[in-house]
Amino acid sequence: MELIFDKEELWKGMQMAGNVAASRNTLPILSNVLLKTIGDRIHLAATDLEIGLKCLINGEIKEPGSITIPAKKLSDIVRELPSVTDSNEPAKVKISTSSNDRVEIECEKAKFRIVGLPDDEFPPLPEIGDDFLTISSLTLSQMIQKTIFAASTEETRHFLNGIYLHVKGNIMKMVATDGKRLAVAQHQLDEPLKQKIGIIIPIKTVNNITRIFTEDEPVKITLLENQVLFSTPNITLISRLIEGEYPDYEAVINPVMKNDIVMTANTEHLLSVVRRVSLLANPKTPSIRIESRDGELNVSASTPDLGEAQEQMQVKTEGGKVEIAFNARYVMDVLRNVQTEESILKFRDSLSPVMIAPVGSEDYLCVIMPMRL
Secondary structure (H helix, E strand, C coil), X not given: CEEEEEHHHHHHHHHHHHCCCCCCCCCHHHHEEEEEEECCEEEEEEECCCEEEEEEECCEEEECCEXXXXXXXXXXXXXXXXXXXXXXXXXXEEEEECHHHEEEEEECCEEXXXXXXXXXXCCCCCCCCCCEEEEEHHHHHHHHHHHHHHCCCCHHHHHHCEEEEEEECCEEEEEEECCCEEEEEEEECCCCCCCCEEEEEEHHHHHHHHHHCCXXXXXXXXXXXXXXXXXXXXEEEEEECCCCCCCCHHHHHHHHCCCCEEXXXXXXHHHHHHHHHHHHCCCCCCXXXXXXXXXXXXXXXXXXXXXXXXXXXXCEEECXXXXXXXXXXXXXXXXXXXXXXXXXXXXXXXXXXXXXXXXXXXXXXXXXCCECC
């Protein structure tokens, strides 16, 4: 096999594949990336059996073939190769194979020879099915960004260690919760789906989605028996699903939306106030106190070893006064993802969950459990 690439094109592919290939595994083949020619196309693939990647790389095929190469070592080499020649032209990288699965990598005056493995044992990756939904990669990444912070990292509740993708009719929702907060992002699809979808996608997968699908182009989402595929014409990301039943998030949201104490605040101003006041909150559990009455909001924090902080701002209030405590990080995580000038907060009392949402938009909301005063 002999292939010629632009260095930057090869590096782009290795950045995607390197995040997927297993870093530690009892099967050496899973620490390798597969480089293979099919017809006049060059394919790059990686998998750790939980998540997999297939992508097409632009390059010149001098001699067809296939080989698997240690992912980390190849990434390290390609990263350090020059991007341009002495004459300021794009640098070319030649990858070729010789006997005993030796792989030669050449660029300008640099030459490397590393040990590869034949592709016989590389796990086959599934193909795209016929039934799929389509969403723009930009919208998909935004929905992930608005929810992933609320996903649990505790392994004892593995079914919360991901984002719940829920599609009913033409409404697609992404949901994440750790039991203390819940975030929901919503998008209206161009075409309604015939069947209802409810799957849990691992955190590692959704993080890779935002890294890999950086171009604003349509992404097809295909469901298999226990896997989900995200694909564009040149890239396919495959992931196993998390097994388990996701909590009934609508049973949490519906009562909170009826909370009758309503506060409307400038989003950026409120975020700035919470950020400043939280500087003197307990670093481990940064509790802030919120008191709202007669159009004024007072945000305060007190920590014996640090001191106290408070700041006031003007807000709009309906339904009475409120006095409640929150984890400041939870509030800031939400407000950073509100894209409207104003945010609405709905309270019931000091012990009940609170809803935070953008004013004038039904595409996003979060529910936060308060802390004890």
